[in-house]
Amino acid sequence: MSETVILGCGYVGMRIARQCLDRREAVVGWVRSEAGLARLQEAGLAGMRCDLAREEPPSGVLEGVRLFHLVPPVEQGVEDAHTRRLVSSFDRAGQPKRILYMSTTGVYGDCRGEWVDEGWPTRPTVDRSRRRLDAEETLRRWSHDTGGELVVLRVSGIYGPGRLPLARLRQRVPMVRPEEAPYSNRIHVDDLVRISLAAMDKAEDGAVFNVSDGNPSTMTDYFIQIADAAGLPRPPLIPMSEAPDQLSAGMMSYMSESRRLSNRKLLDELGVELIYPSLAEGLRSAL
Numbered sequence: 001m002s003e004t005v006i007l008g009c010g011y012v013g014m015r016i017a018r019q020c021l022d023r024r025e026a027v028v029g030w031v032r033s034e035a036g037l038a039r040l041q042e043a044g045l046a047g048m049r050c051d052l053a054r055e056e057p058p059s060g061v062l063e064g065v066r067l068f069h070l071v072p073p074v075e076q077g078v079e080d081a082h083t084r085r086l087v088s089s090f091d092r093a094g095q096p097k098r099i100l101y102m103s104t105t106g107v108y109g110d111c112r113g114e115w116v117d118e119g120w121p122t123r124p125t126v127d128r129s130r131r132r133l134d135a136e137e138t139l140r141r142w143s144h145d146t147g148g149e150l151v152v153l154r155v156s157g158i159y160g161p162g163r164l165p166l167a168r169l170r171q172r173v174p175m176v177r178p179e180e181a182p183y184s185n186r187i188h189v190d191d192l193v194r195i196s197l198a199a200m201d202k203a204e205d206g207a208v209f210n211v212s213d214g215n216p217s218t219m220t221d222y223f224i225q226i227a228d229a230a231g232l233p234r235p236p237l238i239p240m241s242e243a244p245d246q247l248s249a250g251m252m253s254y255m256s257e258s259r260r261l262s263n264r265k266l267l268d269e270l271g272v273e274l275i276y277p278s279l280a281e282g283l284r285s286a287l
């Protein structure tokens with residue numbers, strides 16, 4: 001088995017790394033900061049620093065590796081300079097054998113609440129998602145030009161221990177009334193880790209997978225379920241017409257898109273059985 005490199009070894013990446021160690025595979029986590037490196041060391045994981053905003057990976061280190069690319073895109077514009085720098089570094093750093101890229105479901109844009117499978121056209125409506133699509137396309141060009149293998153996961157909202165909006169609920173930030181709220185989709189981090197490993201191990205070269213638990217609900221329902229499970233007050237509800245004045249620009253951008261993600265392909269082709277097929281089950285483990 002070739003070495004595994006996890007580029008962007010944070011919340012999800014560290015959990016993938018631990019699973020690799022349990023499987024007795026050689027794994028190195030890469031991060032941007034000293035704090036990230038210290039976190040890896042505390043967890044007993046081999047680590048390296050490389051900030052893709054300003055530097056390329058060292059010579060030879062990526063030759064023949066299985067590369068999990070989990071680095072978020074840059075924060076502005078419509079191109080992902082991180083992924084572009086990574087790919088242009090491969091001539092010196094070495095060509096990975098296979099890359100798994102963690103993209104997002106935002107690349108589909110607003111789908112007006114329809115069920116969305118992997119054949120749905122990509123029509124990102126905000127720059128954040130245009131950068132994601134640019135990263136996907138940059139990697140697809142690399143795969144086409146070099147024969148390197150590529151798998152793309154389009155991941156919905158990740159939740160799990162330490163990744164719940166409890167502070168927001170405590171602050172009593174309002175949410176839009178359920179009947180006006182868009183659909184949103186989620187995946188528990190433990191399931192995402194198992195899906196990522198299965199996709200790296202056995203997905204067909206070039207495959208794209210939607211990653212969600214297959215049980216979409218509204219964003220408002222998400223907050224209400226978490227409040228109930230955590231014993232916190234439910235958020236105050238407001239009409240959509242008041243949302244632009246009361247919600248952050250970031251939340252408004254999420255509220256402007258509605259999709260229901262089909263996860264049929266990942267269940268059929270990767271053979272992963274979800275531990276947490278709905279929020280109700282996942283919250284018991286996450287809280």
Ligand SMILES: NC(=O)c1ccc[n+]([C@@H]2O[C@H](COP(=O)([O-])OP(=O)(O)OC[C@H]3O[C@@H](n4cnc5c(N)ncnc54)[C@H](OP(=O)(O)O)[C@@H]3O)[C@@H](O)[C@H]2O)c1
Nearest residue numbers: 008009010011012031032033036051052053070072157158
């Ligand atoms: N949150 C969601 O609901 C969601 C949904 C779909 C997809 N995703 C994506 O899934 C991926 C994994 O998510 P996560 O929650 O594990 O993210 P995370 O905890 O924020 O970890 C991101 C990692 O990337 C590293 N990084 C950031 N900028 C970098 C740069 N310029 N060069 C090199 N490394 C850099 C960070 O290093 P440091 O630790 O040193 O800062 C960190 O280790 C991310 O791309 C995320 O955007 C997230």
